[in-house]
Amino acid sequence: MASSRASLMPAALVVLALCMTILNGMSAFVGTQPALRSTNRVAMEVEWHGGLNRDVVEVFFTAPAQGERTRMVVTPTTTIDQILKDGRKALGFDQEWIPDSDFTLYNEDFPDTPLKGTIGECGLVDFGYEVHMYFTPK
Missing domain, CATH: 1.20.5 (Single alpha-helices involved in coiled-coils or other helix-helix interfaces)
Incomplete structure (x- = not known):
C-alpha cells in the first residue's frame, strides 16, 4: 500500500x-x-514626428549581404567616410587590400541614393536610422 x-x-x-x-x-x-x-x-498622446533633436545619435550599420549588423554612435557632423571605416572595422571587413572606395553606404529607406558628405546631411533622425554597406568594386 x-x-x-x-x-x-x-x-x-x-x-x-x-x-x-x-x-x-x-x-x-x-x-x-x-x-x-x-x-x-x-x-x-505624445508622438514623435521624426527629425533630429539630439547631438549624439545611435545608428545601425548593416552589411545585408553577409547578415552582419552593429550599432554605432555618431554626431550629425560625422562623415560618411568615417562611418564606413568604423563600420568595416566593427564587422571585421577592414582588410587593407580592399580600399574603402570599393564600398558604398546607403540609407535603408533610400536604397538607390549613395550617402555622401556628413551623416547630418543625409537625413539623420533621432531614432531608427540605419545605413547599409554594399561591396561595389570599381
Missing part, C-alpha cells in the same frame, strides 16, 4: 503544479487589464 502511494505522489505533484500554473497565469492576465486602462492619457 505504501509503494502505491509513493508512485502516485509525483503524478499528483505534477497535476497540482500544472493547475497552479494555469490559475496563476489566468489571474495575472485578468489582473493586468485595469492597469493598462488606467494609464496616463497625456503620456499616450
